[in-house]
Amino acid sequence: MASLITLYSFNFTDGRAPFGSLIEYANGDLLFGTTENGGANGDGTVFELSPGLGGYVLSTASFDGTDGANPNGGLVADANGDLFGTAELGGASGDGVVFEIAKTANGYAGTPAVLVSFNGTDGANPSGGLVANANGDLFGTTADEYPSGVGTVFEVLCFLAGTVTPSPQ
Numbered sequence: 001m002a003s004l005i006t007l008y009s010f011n012f013t014d015g016r017a018p019f020g021s022l023i024e025y026a027n028g029d030l031l032f033g034t035t036e037n038g039g040a041n042g043d044g045t046v047f048e049l050s051p052g053l054g055g056y057v058l059s060t061a062s063f064d065g066t067d068g069a070n071p072n073g074g075l076v077a078d079a080n081g082d083l084f085g086t087a088e089l090g091g092a093s094g095d096g097v098v099f100e101i102a103k104t105a106n107g108y109a110g111t112p113a114v115l116v117s118f119n120g121t122d123g124a125n126p127s128g129g130l131v132a133n134a135n136g137d138l139f140g141t142t143a144d145e146y147p148s149g150v151g152t153v154f155e156v157l158c159f160l161a162g163t164v165t166p167s168p169q
Contacts, residue, residue: 048108063087068112086129
């Protein structure tokens with residue numbers, strides 16, 4: 001029979017309700033994921049779980065609504081280790097965002113950077129994860145769109161110059 005080991009238990013201040021798939025960093029020692037709620041503002045977190053003294057150590061980036069809320073999809077990472085995902089709510093119109101957590105010299109940024117803020121007409125409520133192509137473009141889905149309310153498939157073009165453009169399909 002297999003054994004189960006709990007690596008970490010959330011306490012709301014560091015996240016609540018982990019959703020989406022975990023991803024691991026290239027060396028396999030770090031795990032990354034999202035929690036739909038909890039964190040500093042109650043709007044969810046992106047977490048990093050790494051081995052430490054006496055067990056695993058958790059560090060998080062918290063959402064505050066303006067930079068997204070309820071990140072419940074999985075994450076993708078680029079070759080530099082930057083993390084990308086979606087938050088179902090929040091952003092400029094409250095319709096969700098595509099975000100980035102940048103890898104820094106000292107770890108990861110503590111707050112998400114908004115790449116795209118949905119406004120309803122270009123999609124709303126992205127709740128799934130993202131996929132990336134070899135060029136670094138991101139693809140995902142939204143559950144809603146106005147006025148039809150039946151959702152979108154979108155692409156975010158990520159150019160080296162930093163320009164990001166949503167392109168609903």
